[in-house]
Amino acid sequence: MRVLIDNRDDKLDNLYQEELEEVILETLKTEGVGENFEISVSFVSENEIKSLNRDYRNIDRVTDVLSFPTDLIEESEIMMPLGDIVICVKRAKEQAREYGHDLKREIMYLTCHSMLHLLGYDHIKEDDKLEMRKREKEIMKSLGVFK
Numbered sequence: 001m002r003v004l005i006d007n008r009d010d011k012l013d014n015l016y017q018e019e020l021e022e023v024i025l026e027t028l029k030t031e032g033v034g035e036n037f038e039i040s041v042s043f044v045s046e047n048e049i050k051s052l053n054r055d056y057r058n059i060d061r062v063t064d065v066l067s068f069p070t071d072l073i074e075e076s077e078i079m080m081p082l083g084d085i086v087i088c089v090k091r092a093k094e095q096a097r098e099y100g101h102d103l104k105r106e107i108m109y110l111t112c113h114s115m116l117h118l119l120g121y122d123h124i125k126e127d128d129k130l131e132m133r134k135r136e137k138e139i140m141k142s143l144g145v146f147k
Helices: 017-031 046-057 089-099 103-118 126-142
Strands: 002-007 037-044 065-069 080-088
Touching: 002 017, 017 037, 017 103, 017 126, 037 046, 037 103, 046 065, 046 080, 046 089, 065 103, 080 089, 080 103, 089 103, 103 126
Parallel strands: 002 037, 037 080
Antiparallel strands: 065 080
């Protein structure tokens, strides 16, 4: 597994590399898809995530996290790109305060959530949302950070 981190928001002092790798590895393990993947994680400003959300989802507003999966989810001998995770630092800080936990836990949750999107989960339909929330809870509990 390879995790590429790109900090494009100067308001984030700690990149939480160990924690990101731990969440990504646990998600891959829990979903049983192996570890031969490359995942990029970018920390961005509100302006950048709003532009991405508008350009790729036709939703012209700030969001906390976006996932851009590749079409490749198949075990291989070579490192395969799984996709990109884009986290809005300001929104993550606001949500951490709102939910009463620290920024590290919020970034871990957003990474878990986004990883599940990269692996094909969605939360548009209620049944799918319940399944995705169940998987998030299981992964976060196994990491010891479930609230």
